[in-house]
Amino acid sequence: MKKTWKLIKKNKAVYLMVLPVIIYYILFHYKPMYGIIIAFQDFNPRRGVLGSPWVGLKHFKDFFGGYYFWRLLGNTLRLSFATLLIGFPFPIVLALLINELRSKKFSKIVQTITYMPHFVSMVVLCAMIRQFVGSDGFITGFMAHFGYEGGNLLNHGEFWIPIYVISNIWQGAGWGSIVYLAALTGIDSELYDAAKVDGANRWKQTIHVTIPCILPTIIIMLIMRVGQIMGVGYEKTILLYDGAIYDVADIISTYVYRMGLQNREFSFSTAVGLFNSVINFILVILANQISKKTTETSLW
Amino acid sequence: MAKKDKDMMDSSPKVKHSRGENIFNVCNIIILTAFTIACLYPFWYVIMASFSESNLLIAHPEAILWPVGWSTEAYKYVFETKAIWTGYGNTIFYVVVGTAINIFMTLLAAYFLSRKELPGKTVLTIFIMFTMYFSGGMIPGFLNIQDLHLFNTRWALLLPVALNTYNLIIMRTAMSSIDASLTESAMLDGAGHMTILWKILVPLCKATIAVLVLYYGVAHWNSWFSAFIYLDNDAKGKSLQPLQIVLRRILILSDTSDTGGGEDVQQIAETIKYATIIVSTVPILALYPFLQKYFTKGVMVGAVKG
Numbered sequence: 001m002k003k004t005w006k007l008i009k010k011n012k013a014v015y016l017m018v019l020p021v022i023i024y025y026i027l028f029h030y031k032p033m034y035g036i037i038i039a040f041q042d043f044n045p046r047r048g049v050l051g052s053p054w055v056g057l058k059h060f061k062d063f064f065g066g067y068y069f070w071r072l073l074g075n076t077l078r079l080s081f082a083t084l085l086i087g088f089p090f091p092i093v094l095a096l097l098i099n100e101l102r103s104k105k106f107s108k109i110v111q112t113i114t115y116m117p118h119f120v121s122m123v124v125l126c127a128m129i130r131q132f133v134g135s136d137g138f139i140t141g142f143m144a145h146f147g148y149e150g151g152n153l154l155n156h157g158e159f160w161i162p163i164y165v166i167s168n169i170w171q172g173a174g175w176g177s178i179v180y181l182a183a184l185t186g187i188d189s190e191l192y193d194a195a196k197v198d199g200a201n202r203w204k205q206t207i208h209v210t211i212p213c214i215l216p217t218i219i220i221m222l223i224m225r226v227g228q229i230m231g232v233g234y235e236k237t238i239l240l241y242d243g244a245i246y247d248v249a250d251i252i253s254t255y256v257y258r259m260g261l262q263n264r265e266f267s268f269s270t271a272v273g274l275f276n277s278v279i280n281f282i283l284v285i286l287a288n289q290i291s292k293k294t295t296e297t298s299l300w
Numbered sequence: 301m302a303k304k305d306k307d308m309m310d311s312s313p314k315v316k317h318s319r320g321e322n323i324f325n326v327c328n329i330i331i332l333t334a335f336t337i338a339c340l341y342p343f344w345y346v347i348m349a350s351f352s353e354s355n356l357l358i359a360h361p362e363a364i365l366w367p368v369g370w371s372t373e374a375y376k377y378v379f380e381t382k383a384i385w386t387g388y389g390n391t392i393f394y395v396v397v398g399t400a401i402n403i404f405m406t407l408l409a410a411y412f413l414s415r416k417e418l419p420g421k422t423v424l425t426i427f428i429m430f431t432m433y434f435s436g437g438m439i440p441g442f443l444n445i446q447d448l449h450l451f452n453t454r455w456a457l458l459l460p461v462a463l464n465t466y467n468l469i470i471m472r473t474a475m476s477s478i479d480a481s482l483t484e485s486a487m488l489d490g491a492g493h494m495t496i497l498w499k500i501l502v503p504l505c506k507a508t509i510a511v512l513v514l515y516y517g518v519a520h521w522n523s524w525f526s527a528f529i530y531l532d533n534d535a536k537g538k539s540l541q542p543l544q545i546v547l548r549r550i551l552i553l554s555d556t557s558d559t560g561g562g563e564d565v566q567q568i569a570e571t572i573k574y575a576t577i578i579v580s581t582v583p584i585l586a587l588y589p590f591l592q593k594y595f596t597k598g599v600m601v602g603a604v605k606g
Binding site: 004007008011013014015017020021022024025027028029030032033035036038045075094097098100101102106109110111112113114115116117119120121122123124126127129130132136137138140141142144155160170173174175178179182201202219227234235239240246253256260261266270273274275277280281284300 | 320327332336342343358361409411415418420424427439524544577579580596
């Protein structure tokens with residue numbers, strides 16, 4: 001104990017230096033967490049957090065029993081799992097393919113171009129999607145060759161998931177592959193030499209050497225993705241959807257936005273948001289524990 | 301491809317093995333070329349469409365290789381749109397000031413977390429990491445901004461994102477990897493923590509700092525949601541809007557009031573959109589190839605488990 005105090009005293013300066021950081025996390029992360037208690041109140045901005053009346057679980061009951069609950073939960077999970085199942089393997093496959101390229105120059109060109117969409121802002125990305133799948137868009141025009149006559153694809157619920165997932169892959173696959181490429185370059189070449197001696201061809205080398213070597217990276221990335229399941233793309237959804245496709249496109253986080261910031265139902269929307277955050281938190285912990293048990297790879 | 305490879309292995313390994321590889325190599329190049337073109341084409345389309353004639357473009361809903369007709373009219377309107385340039389100015393402000401705050405805060409936090417012997421390090425690490433997995437959410441965050449009287453000010457776009465925990469981990473990893481004997485000997489010579497951070501660690505971590513400058517900078521450049529919810533729609537709010545919010549009005553809401561709103565504008569509204577995309581995206585896309593190695597380096601540093 002005495003030693004600890006001595007160390008702190010001696011290093012006073014470093015605690016002063018980290019003070020702005022602590023204040024930042026308190027003001028902009030922990031204070032909003034404290035603000036969650038309005039989910040259990042009928043919050044009135046004029047009376048403040050401490051002065052507003054308590055209502056217990058009323059808002060949660062309203063949400064769970066409400067008309068939209070199952071629709072919102074279903075849409076959120078459907079969108080999440082579609083992006084995860086289709087979107088997640090894409091960068092891995094891309095990295096494996098790039099890694100097999102013999103020509104350094106070609107590999108460089110592929111990488112430079114496929115990383116590019118990552119730098120397009122969300123607003124511009126969504127604007128491009130809206131133009132391309134709009135009634136005069138070239139994707140809509142392309143589909144017209146196959147007998148499609150419905151005009152703007154964004155007005156039809158059945159295209160929502162494909163549009164969302166494909167544009168995600170377009171923007172993220174190249175950039176997402178970097179981390180796997182880094183893991184691939186880290187593989188000891190002696191492992192490949194040994195595999196060759198044992199008569200393994202390139203396919204077998206991929207299965208028995210490459211994939212096991214990048215598995216920890218894949219798992220870490222997967223856990224991090226699981227942690228985003230409930231937070232799936234509200235920015236993109238807000239920029240793309242409209243009332244016509246709410247039945248498939250409206251997700252919990254966009255509902256929170258509309259209820260909270262447009263309808264000003266602060267307490268109710270905070271309750272809905274809390275439900276989302278808690279599920280998300282549980283998912284991360286579960287994913288981490290499962291991975292720790294089965295593969296000995298974990299975030300913490 | 302893989303199956304072929306395997307079949308050939310079974311019959312006679314040596315000779316046909318290499319043929320299998322050749323088939324694989326060709327297929328691989330074809331697949332990657334196709335994907336690369338798919339990544340590139342949307343950009344190409346936007347550029348070509350922006351130089352097209354609006355009425356011809358609308359009448360031709362197909363993939364195009366070259367402009368349909370030729371017109372630079374749309375760019376004329378875009379360059380004359382005041383809102384875009386106000387937005388540009390604001391965005392540059394947010395990028396420069398925001399990134400400066402980010403780097404300062406990140407260095408301070410990473411310095412503490414990379415010191416070995418300090419009491420309270422574990423507690424602070426948990427305190428910080430916890431925020432990566434749990435947050436107050438959108439509405440408490442919004443009420444907090446109002447409560448702190450930051451609503452509808454420039455600070456609302458800078459302070460809530462003053463530090464990014466993921467970037468902090470990258471910085472900490474870089475600082476931890478520096479030989480401790482360097483800082484220890486400086487300590488013995490009587491150097492304070494500030495001196496060690498600025499005079500020893502910052503110069504040694506220049507490359508990582510460069511990476512984080514780019515990450516933070518791009519994040520500020522592309523950010524729209526905090527401006528969307530933390531700025532008001534009044535005159536003051538409008539004067540603070542970053543480019544992305546102006547873009548949302550023009551591109552997503554198809555609001556032509558910024559570009560003049562007259563009939564002439566309505567007629568070429570489509571190409572104006574494409575020209576607006578080009579004008580707002582070119583700076584980043586033009587810089588990116590030169591900075592690519594820094595961007596990718598950051599991902600790799602981040603990939604090393606903190």
